[in-house]
Amino acid sequence: MSVECLKKRRQAVIDRMEKGSVLVLYSGEEVHVSEDECYKFEVNKNFRYLTDIDRDNMCLFIDKTGDEVKTTLYIEEADPLNEKWFGKKLTKDEAKEISGVDAVAYIENFDNMFARLLTTCAVKAAYYDLYHHDASEELDFNHKKALNFHRKNPSVKLMNAYDIIAYLRMSKDSEEVERIKHAVDMTRQGLEAVMRELKPGMMEYQAQAIYEYTIHYLGSSGPSFQTIAGSGYNGTMLHYETNRCECKDGELLLLDLGSKADGWCSDITRTYPINGKFTDRQRAVYEVVLKANRHIAEIAKPGMTLRELNEECKKVLAEGAKELGLIKEDSELSKYYMHGVGHHLGLDVHDASTAEGIKLRPGCVITDEPGLYIDEECIGIRIEDDLLITENGCEVLSKDIIRTPDEIEAFMADRK
Ligand SMILES: [Mn+2]
Structure with missing residues (x-):
């Protein structure tokens, strides 16, 4: 990602920050599993968006208290013994080169620097990432830091950086679109590899393995979520990810x-x-x-909402479900189709969104994923594409992943 692009993103955040404010955004900390093992580190996505760095124990600090705005990245100082065990840390030069920030400093000096700045009384407001998925969930690292800050500095207004950054993230810039296109292309190759091998007797986990082997081989850092490979009845369970059953003759995967x-x-x-x-x-x-999938790709455009698209999708599915003899009234459709037709896609699979950005705008990337799930017939079908909203409509980023029954049958007949 170019530093120009990252600077542009940070400038958009700065423009939306109040005068006399700072932004404090941590990359996060490793989470312990058991003994000396940690979960695979997942960086705070807003930190990644603004720096393109995915390391733990860093902090992006934007100071808009003076006449000149200054952006500093605080990173961990390398410890040669630690590096022997856990790999290289980024150096100051590397961090600066990747992110293009004004300055890089060591994180151990962050608290002192911030405390000194606070004594000048120049800080009227502090932006932290106050994202919270739901009320029952533990607070994340940034949120805990924010509350701690607020307890010690009650006179400084605590502001939510999440809403600002999430709104920006909803419309992808060209460099993000390039990465999503690359991800889609690796997925195409993975699916083609599965289609080449798929036959009765294959296990669902084998289909999963072929897919995941292929994308890893192509250089992907891995699946963007747990691979779902559901054959027959399992295909009717929306988030089936056990993948332990046999793919049977005459069924769908x-x-x-x-x-x-x-x-x-x-x-x-x-x-x-x-x-x-x-x-x-x-x-x-x-x-x-x-038909529902194609319809959504035809009509999706700026100004529409995901809810409107889902209503359109339901009309097509209900009409079809009647012809299939599944239902008599539109209201019965929820027995066979019970999710939304799409969600935003980006750094997160279900990407950040805010109420302010409810209407689609150019640059939004959304999924188009109607389905019908007929338990009693062991038929579960979903077709999902990724759409980039353009000025007048949308571009199907996954247009090269074959989807008609004729194309699929021809591809599978042609193999070997
Ligand atoms: Mn999806």
């Missing part, structure tokens, strides 16, 4: 999966006939879902 390209995600679903050929009934259901 639903694959909902993604990959990460330097932090940015793809999220794609395809449903394939395990033996290479759809039954008439499967094809009929598939065509309905495909």
Whole structure:
């Protein structure tokens, strides 16, 4: 990612900060599992967005208290013994080169620097990332730091940086779109590898393994979420990720999966006939879902909301479900389709969004994922594409991932 691009993002944040304020954004800390093992570190996504660095124990500090705004990145100082065990830390020069900040300093000096600045009374407001998924959840690292700060400095207004950054993140710049396109392309290759091997008797985890092998081989840092490989009845469970069953002759395999390209995600679903050929009934259901999927890609444009798109999607699915003899009234559709048609996609699979950004605008990347789940027939079908909202409509970023029944059958017939 170019430093120009990162500077532009940070400037957009600075423009929205009050005069006489600072921003304090930590990258996060490693979380312990057991004994000496930690969970794979997941960087705070807003920190990543503004620095393109995914290391723990760092802090981005923006000082807008004086006439000149200054951006400093606080990083960990390397300890040669530690590095022997856990790998190289970023040096000051490397951190500066990647992020393009005005200055880089060591994190052990951060608290003193901040305390000194606070004694000057120049800080009227402090922006922290106050993201909170739901009330029952533990507070995250940034949130805890914010509350601690607020307790010690009650006269400084505590502001939420999350809303500002999330709004910006909703509209992707060209460098983000490039990363998402790369992620989508790795997913295409992974799905094609599965289609080449898929046959009755394959285990769901083997389909998963082929997919994940392929994207890792291509240089992805891994799946953007737990791969869903649900055959037959399992395809009707929305977040089935056990993947332990056998793919049976005559059934479908639903694959909902993604990959990460330097932090940015793809999220794609395809449903394939395990033996290479759809039954008439499967094809009929598939065509309905495909019609809804195509309809959304036709109409998605700036100004619309995800809710409106879902209402449109439901109309197409309800009409089809009636023709399939599944329902008589539109209101019964919820028995066979019970989720939304899309969500934002970016650094997070279900990407940041705010009420302010409820209307789609150019640069938004959303998913288009209608489905029908018929438990009693062991038919679960979802087709999911990734759409980039443009000035007048949208671009299907996953247009090269084949999706019609004819294309899929031809691909599977042609293999070997
Ligand atoms: Mn999705």
